[in-house]
Amino acid sequence: MKKLTIRARLTLIYGGLFLLAGTVLLAVTYVLVDQRLTHGLGFNLRGSGSRSVPLPQSGTPITAEQAETLRGLVRQVQEDARQDALDSLLTQGGVALAVVTVAAVAFGWLLAGRALQPLNQITGTARRIAGADSAGRGLHERIALDAPADEVKELADTFDLMLERLDRSFDGQRRFVANASHELRTPLAINRSLVELAITRPDAPAELRQLGETLLAVNERHERLIDGLLTLADSENELSEHTEVDLAEVAGHLSDQTAGRTTLAVSVDLNPARTVGDPVLLERLAQNLLDNAVRHNVGEGGWMTVATTTVGGRAVLTVTNSGPVVPGYEVESMFLPFRRLNRERAAGNRGFGLGLSIVRAVARAHGGTVHALPRPGGGLIVTVSLPTPGTG
Structure with a gap:
């Protein structure tokens, strides 16, 4: 009832x-x-x-x-x-x-x-x-209730005070991540330059060159982590650029690059899928999807499919890949920062767990959504849906 x-x-x-x-x-x-x-x-x-x-006195009794x-x-x-x-x-x-x-x-x-x-x-x-696009966004809004001083007015003012504190907290967190990432980029770049200079010297011994190559690999890993954190922080801020982008062009370009550096069978089905947003972030979104598909393909005979289309006023990008069977209860955890599947940690996977979290953050920043479904035969089907121009 x-x-x-x-x-x-x-x-x-x-x-x-x-x-x-x-x-x-x-x-x-x-x-x-x-x-x-x-x-x-x-x-x-x-x-x-x-x-x-x-x-009446009628005389008659x-x-x-x-x-x-x-x-x-x-x-x-x-x-x-x-x-x-x-x-x-x-x-x-x-x-x-x-x-x-x-x-x-x-x-x-x-x-x-x-x-x-x-x-x-x-x-x-x-x-x-x-219903804001991402955590912390929309906290700048206030109720600002114009009413007599009563219990409801007190509730609204308390709610506004809580929103103000949360807004400052999220904003400070984003600034800290961005500032720390920028500050860490400089020493990492210096380290890379010094190591490259040391191992390229003509009289450098073999042990020094081997050590330098190891340090360069570690340095590159740290640079990718910093770059991922910066992208995640940028995607949670308001978009500063609104350019019309065709996801088919982005996906086609990145698919060609991926096919040239992997043994996977890469197939594409690209139809116009125009949206509006930051081209750099949208390219990073597509790149992370393709990198995720490559990373989760193990063994021979792996494949991936990249498709774009427009459905119901939404630009849709879908990346499907083969690979091990992914339990349905682990799909949502893949979108959390620094979270990896149990089998990845057991296999010593060197990823940071930022790929799909960046994809979701970028999609939300553009007013879109992202969903992942496990394939019955193994692998994932990841679908990103973004608004087309004029739909908001």
């Missing part, structure tokens, strides 16, 4: 109280009128009642039997008049009560809606913030 809303409950309570009060008032009025009619209309002949009505007959007729007239008055009171009073109750319910509905308007404003603000 569907639960009633607060507005409906308040309306029913208001209408029920009014109906109860009207019913009690009608009952009291009925009793008072009944008593009044009983005493007000009571009269008999020759002073034998509450009112005495003299008989009235027998006791005739007098009793007259009294019976008078009592019948009294009873009929009283009953007609009470029936009229009940009928007209009931109709009036029903009409006024309906009006009271309608008025109660409007009054309850007006009373709940501040709560609706709070709910709307919370829903917009919760």
Whole structure:
């Protein structure tokens, strides 16, 4: 059974109280009128009642039997008049009560809606913030409730204070990641230059060159981590560039590059899929999808398919790859930063767990979505859906 809303409950309570009060008032009025009619209309002949009505002096005597007959007729007239008055009171009073109750319910509905308007404003603000593209986005919005100082006003002000604190916290976190990543890039670049200079010297021994190559590999890994963190931080900020991009062109270019550096069978099915956003971030999104497909293909006979199309006003990019079977319960964890599948950690996979988290962050920054489904035969089907130009 569907639960009633607060507005409906308040309306029913208001209408029920009014109906109860009207019913009690009608009952009291009925009793008072009944008593009044009983005493007000009571009269008999020759002073034998509450009112005495003299008989006409016609000179003709009235027998006791005739007098009793007259009294019976008078009592019948009294009873009929009283009953007609009470029936009229009940009928007209009931109709009036029903009409006024309906009006009271309608008025109660409007009054309850007006009373709940501040709560609706709070709910709307919370829903917009919760539906923001990514964590922390939308926290700049405030309720700013313009109402008298009461409990609802206090709730709205407390909610605004909480939003302000959360906004500062998320903003500080993004700035810290971006600043730390920028600061770390410089020493890593210096280290790479020094190591390359050392191992390219003509008199460098073989042990030094082997050590230098190892250090370069470690340095490159750290540079990729810093680059991933910067991309993740940038994708969680507001887009600074809005350029029309065809995902088919991006996917085609990256597919050619991927086919040239892997033994996988790469096939494409590219149809126009135009969207609007940051070209650098969109290229990184597609690149991470392809890198993820390559990384999760092990053994001989691996393949991947890249497809783009436009469906229902959405630009869709789909990357399908073969590989080991992925449990359905592990799919969502693949989109979390620094999270890898259990089998990847056991196999010593050197990834950072940032690839798909960057894909989701970039998709959300562009007002899109990304979903992954495990293939029955192994591998993944990852689909990115972005709005086309003009759809927002």
